[in-house]
Amino acid sequence: MNASAHVLIVEDEPKLATLLRDYLQASGYAATMLHDGNAAVPWVRQHAPDVVLLDLLLPGKDGFSICREMRTFTDVPIIMITARVEEIDRLLGLELGADDYVCKPFSPREVVARVKALLRRVRGSGDLSAAPLLLDDERFEARFHGHLLNLTPVEYRLLRALAARPGHVLSRNQLMNSLYLDHRVVSDRTVDSHVKNLRRKLADAAPGHDPLCSIYGVGYKLDWQMPKI
Secondary structure (H helix, E strand, C coil): CHHHCEEEEECCCHHHHHHHHHHHHHCCCEEEEECCHHHHHHHHHHHCCCEEEEECCCCCCCHHHHHHHHCCCCCCCEEEEECCCCHHHHHHHHHCCCCEEEECCCCHHHHHHHHHHHHHHHHHHCCHHHCCEEEECCCCEEEECCEEECCCHHHHHHHHHHHCCCCCCEEHHHHHHHHCCCCCCCCHHHHHHHHHHHHHHHHHHCCCCCCEEEECCCEEEECCCCCCC
């Protein structure tokens, strides 16, 4: 299983990055190192790694900004690695879409174990090809049970964010970060309005099948546990 997984290490300390690479390769993973934050997003767009190990304090562009930008186009699992141990930093990283958080100093074996666990979880529940939904990021097109959905760009990004983590509840704040690339400030009602429109279009494509669940006071999730048509 490991041989097919590619891990990107974005870390400006060469010795630490090399240590992580060596441990990952010894566990059967392919690993690439980047030391500058500005190179991370273009590399991810071009190579589509399976996991990203992302330091926060980087030259060029910080890890928070990289995480926020990546979540506008990919659901790649992100493990943040940093010397910043304050709770607010950990919460902010998770709010921006990181999947896990490791504080320095750490054991390289622990990081490898977290990569393995995250890949098992993602491959077990996050494979969109197994869901009744197909997404085409280049054309901004979505098909639900084989029917093309007529989505606006904002609705597509909303569906993409939810589909990236099926079964996971995403708060309105998390969804807001995915909807607007200019990071404009919008109200909860704006998100609710987009969700309402998206739910209607899903229902039109597959009547009687509503995978979009509202969790009162929390947010929304996609749940594929429904009858097939």
